[in-house]
Amino acid sequence: MIVSIWGCRGSIARSHKDLIRYGGNTSCVEVETESTRIVLDMGSGAYDLGQKLVKKGKLTNQHILLSHTHWDHIQGFPFFAPFFIKGSEWNVHAPGGFSNTIKEKLSSQMSHEFFPLSIDNLEANISYRDLKEGELQVGDIHVATQYLNHNVLTLGYRLEASDGTTIAYCTDHEPYDRTMAVKGYQRKENSTVITPDDKHADFFAGVDLLIHDTQYVASEYHKTEGYGHATVEYVVDMCLAVGVKKLALFHHDPNRTDDQVDEILQMAQDRVKAANGTLQVIAASDNSTMKLENSEGKPHFSQGVSESTKPAVIVDIEDDVQPSKTHNETSKGSAFVQQLATPQEVVISHPSRDSFEGLQADGVDAVYVKDDESFVDRVLKRQPSLVLVRHTGDSQSTNCMIENCKRVRLNGGEWGHAVPYLVTVPNQATLEAIKSQGDSAGVTDWVVEPFKQSYIRTRIRMGIARRTCRWVPPVIPDNEGARVKALWALRVLDTAPEKRFDRITSLCSKVFDMPLVLISLVDTNRQWFKSSAWHCPIPGGGKEKPSETGRDISFCGHAILSDKILVVPDATQDERFADNPLVSDVDGLKIRFYCGCPLKIPNIDSGVDEAKHRIGTLCLIDQRPREIDDHQKTLLKDFAGMVEQELLNFKQVDAMMEATGSVATKKSLKRPSAAVVA
Known part of the structure; x- marks a missing residue:
């Protein structure tokens, strides 16, 4: 497996004499095996990649996986030369929502107000597929996906070649427990509770190479909290905890000079040394290439991945397309998004509507219900796609939240068993005090205040997308x-x-x-x-x-x-x-x-x-x-x-x-x- 980095800068592309060694292009990574090419993100680095591919002439059955659609991850899309060559074939995959498809999102940046050509002017044969958490097969590379903690739907990707070589690409991501951004990742020993941060670490456990967002350091986090990005300390500690072999610091801050990146790299390496770790840490740089080889004969989907995060349902086109089979007896499912035919409804127990005004644009109807004794009856009657409850921080709120969640799970039948139940809490201390009880009652996700409107909207969409859905879109044949x-x-x-x-x-x-x-x-x-x-x-x-x-x-x-x-x-x-x-x-x-x-x-x-x-x-x-x-x-x-x-x-x-x-x-x-x- 050959990994080439064409852009490693975050937020905005820059050209400056102090950004020569690491480069100034935004996110774009190329992964190649003998028979498959995957492009991870289409930031400004995609321009140089496109020029290389045109010269090589390798333009059929190529694949692009977008982490999300923020500008610094798609701004190279309209300038990608292979898209303008007739006969070129590309498959574009990206996180999908409910109100518009990935093609529609990419079209918006190429509307006539922003770009001289529309997406329909592209002469290549381009197919677009929306993704969620799960797995898919791309040529001879098996891909697992996991939602990241960002303020728009964002996917991390774990790629495993047929020889067992693995890499993971996770950008942009902020710790779920924000105290870990400063203190570093900590996993409670002998705890039966698996936190969202634990699941994130498990997702890339044991990989040969992890390319991860490390835009900030702990001392900066008080200024950047809520931006949706990780700190170096948090990521290094996760890698040490789950046996990652090599870490590439990625998504460098646009103001970070080459010398400052050197200092951060040294700090990360010192942190590994202090922990007596064997993790190799490098800083990603534009136009760099790494060759990964597997000498351990690892099985498909490395044993380093925990059972809680192994993807599951595989559509096996060689097996007469029988009902999807489970992998390792988990139930995560296909990565393909099921485009939902009707608007999704969220019942919200919340006194303020300011944080939820944008839900309608996401294809989600918000219904506000007073949090009183009749709350559960109203929820059971409406059977929404997601239930959101605001915890006020006192013991009465805790008792009410737990009791109501139990009643929904017990009395809601099949819907009540599957519906996502999201709870917002006023601070991290409250979450730590009540999380175990809430998880046992059936709470599926937690959000700590304060949060931006875009953040809570994303978590709602993420919850709905994770909902069990018995529908597998057809696989695209290799030919x-x-x-x-x-x-x-x-x-x-x-x-x-x-x-x-x-x-x-x-x-x-x-x-x-x-x-x-x-x-x-x-x-x-x-x-x-x-x-x-x-x-x-x-x-x-x-x-x-x-x-x-x-x-x-x-x-x-x-x-x-x-x-x-x-x-x-x-x-x-x-x-x-x-x-x-x-x-x-x-x-x-x-x-x-x-x-x-x-x-x-x-x-x-x-x-x-x-x-x-x-x-x-x-x-x-x-x-x-x-x-x-x-x-x-x-x-x-x-x-x-x-x-x-x-x-x-x-x-x-x-x-x-x-x-x-x-x-x-x-x-x-x-x-x-x-x-x-x-």
Whole structure:
């Protein structure tokens, strides 16, 4: 694994004679294995990286993981040269919220008021995926994610190569217990309570390299408290506690000169020496490269990671896409965000609304309930996405908070068991006094006052995102670029309805007694329906049948991951689909049964008939649980073969028209106009 740092400065890019050795570019780190490249953040350092990649010509199936969308982590995005090269392929992943997607966030900095080109002017094939806590596979690198303590949704990343080499990238992050910013990280020995700071340390336990935010030192923290950044003392102590091998001090303050960084580095090394530690500490610098090799034969997901933080659910595309399997019997889940179809509601017990004014912009509706004897009854009636309670600091408030939390957990059924329960406390001393009792009662998160509006909004969004959700968006296949290219080459997307396809879906509807049959083609970010036999209520109560849905909520996106037919007898009982909007949304399809047969066409680049791409499905859908027998599966495969032949005929018609240029030929074939969707 080769790690290259292209930008290590925090907050703003700078150029100055005193910033030569460590550099002035903002966050950008490149990680390479033999077959995979991951770019961590797109600060101003991404410009130089982009120039290098253009010269090398390595521009397909590349990956970007953004920690968050503050300017110093995305300002290089519009200047990244590979984005302006046709045929370049990039997958962008970043923390997702509820009100807008990562693509929409990145588009905002490229609106015409701020930039001469819009995000739609980028010529590369770029896919965007929103992430939360969990895990995902990126090429031959397994990635775990964890929320960091910043004033906007921020993810830390732990990357493990196939040979067991590990690095972690955690920027920007402030200690949950702010006293640790000054005193350093302390883990209580023999304690059964695992604090948020403990979980953060466990996340990067045993890694070969940790790149961590160390923008400040303890003596500065009184001026920077609440900014969302760590101190060197806090990070060094965590590394010593969990066996990190090498620490790279990162996100240097923009006012920090080279000499001052040297002094901080020496202080960190002295701290390690005083603790008799073996941790190697360096200061990250622009245009530096490190080669990491694993000589210990560590297993996948190093044993250094505690059971409380090991990611869990893996979508195994080689295992016929069966319901997600657990890893080490934990339940953290896929890292992909489930875009929630309806606004999220938070019930708040708080006398002041000033700190929560911005929630509406986050796609969250705040409902304020007086903290009295009827509080729990109102909460149980509304069943919000999160409950937030303000603790005033006295014993009566403690008793009330604990009793109410217990009642919600006991009387709320499945919702009451899963709902996040967040409590704000007036100071750190109060938290330490009541935390054990509160955790036992079912409190899921704590926030110490005072806090900024952006901070509490982020913690609310984090709590909702962590909520158990039985929905796994489909994995993107490794051959995605070639697969989409083959689909577009058919020139079938966005064409008018045709009887030859409609006859097949209509016949399937009758043969299988299905209220909905679709010929669904899975495009980059959507599934588009070439034909549909629709004999069930239209979603939303309208008269117009949908022509497409998002790929992230599609069942067909799962079906194209295998050559075998995907059968879901009852979606409400399947961990991959139970909370999918197409299953659970009040005005949606309410899918219960799904059966999808992949549609395959030859690989247009290889010329080998056996090499085929799965471009979509012929699928059967019902709003009641069903089963399908082997004879029916055979029939469905025969119908799918008919669709495949018509799709290939579609392409042959195009080739004939282009070869002859004959208006008469085009007219006689009654060929509808086609648009290639790029």
